[in-house]
Amino acid sequence: MERGMDVDEFAPRLSFFFNSHLSFFEEIAKFRAARRIGARHLRDKYGAKNPRSWMMRFHTQTAGCSLTAQQPEVNIIRTAYEALAGVLGGTQSLHTNSMDEVLSLPTEKAVTIALRTQQVLAHEIDVVDTVDPLAGSYFIEDLTDPMEAAAEEYFHRIDELGGVLRGSELGFFQREIADAAYRYQQEIDRKERLIVGVNLFIEEEEERIPILKIDPALERNQREAVRAVRQERDQAAVEAALEGVREAAVSGRNLMPPILDAVRAYATEGEIVRAMRAVFGSYREAAVF
Numbered sequence: 001m002e003r004g005m006d007v008d009e010f011a012p013r014l015s016f017f018f019n020s021h022l023s024f025f026e027e028i029a030k031f032r033a034a035r036r037i038g039a040r041h042l043r044d045k046y047g048a049k050n051p052r053s054w055m056m057r058f059h060t061q062t063a064g065c066s067l068t069a070q071q072p073e074v075n076i077i078r079t080a081y082e083a084l085a086g087v088l089g090g091t092q093s094l095h096t097n098s099m100d101e102v103l104s105l106p107t108e109k110a111v112t113i114a115l116r117t118q119q120v121l122a123h124e125i126d127v128v129d130t131v132d133p134l135a136g137s138y139f140i141e142d143l144t145d146p147m148e149a150a151a152e153e154y155f156h157r158i159d160e161l162g163g164v165l166r167g168s169e170l171g172f173f174q175r176e177i178a179d180a181a182y183r184y185q186q187e188i189d190r191k192e193r194l195i196v197g198v199n200l201f202i203e204e205e206e207e208r209i210p211i212l213k214i215d216p217a218l219e220r221n222q223r224e225a226v227r228a229v230r231q232e233r234d235q236a237a238v239e240a241a242l243e244g245v246r247e248a249a250v251s252g253r254n255l256m257p258p259i260l261d262a263v264r265a266y267a268t269e270g271e272i273v274r275a276m277r278a279v280f281g282s283y284r285e286a287a288v289f
Contacts, residue, residue: 020185021066021193024085028134031089031145034058036148055067059093063180067102071197071207075099081191087127094118104211173204174285226268233266241265242275249279 022030038056042048062082067075076099083096098106106114120221123127134140161167168174187193229231244258255276262272 017065021063021180024081025140025143026147027082027085028089029059029140029147031060031086031091032132032134032140032144032150033151035090037151038142056090057092059095060089060091061095062086062097064097064101067097067099068195068197069102071203072099072103072209073207074097075102076113076117076198080120083117083121084127087121090132100209100211103209105214107210107212109210168285171285229266230268237261237265237269239266241267242271245272245275246279 033058044053048054060083062079066078066082075097079096079099083094086094096117098110098114100106100110117203127133158164158167161170161172164173184193188199191199197203215259220262241258241262241264245255245262247253248255248258259272262275
């Protein structure tokens, strides 16, 4: 990004909210901007007095949407760089995706490689020993400042819509996400964004790697286990607990205690969900087109 780009020019490109396809440096700037915004809002808007409460604590997961089915082993490299960006941006918790998640649930080997990626970052390159290792970098600061300002503009726009709930009802967030995904795919199709194995350095023969296959017997065994629990549990206690969930849903009380009571009575997840669905119904996203 050129130095001096103002908020109005940067805002249309703002992937801070709705796009998981930022560049390596933009990812770092995104986290740094979020930390600044969080601290400022907690201090100035919400009146938090203790400086420790201004610290943003957040979890980061590498981008599943950046994984490619083509040449899937290259995803190991992508995940490593994304994880590094998260650490450089100040994340306190990190999940690294496995290389084969674009194809299936990950295999044990793929999960281990993803774990080792984190362990290399944590123990071999000292990147976790500094709070903000890129602070003061001309390039990083010049990315962070306008991203922070543009994010504030987005927050203001959401407030004008009536807040997050109203924005969801209007389909604002869904539309922004869909538009960002569409722009991203157009960039790939036009080769404005280069993806190794997809539109660059393509291999004619499709690479095949072992993927996880679930034994159908596992499903049968689980069904039998649930059936056995239902036969052995106190059905009257289950019905009373589920009625407690329904009553809490109707009254607007905190749902967590009655849900825990239902779990302790061995109500299944499906039964608890059905009890709440009877009151709340099923959510349907607003149409985005």
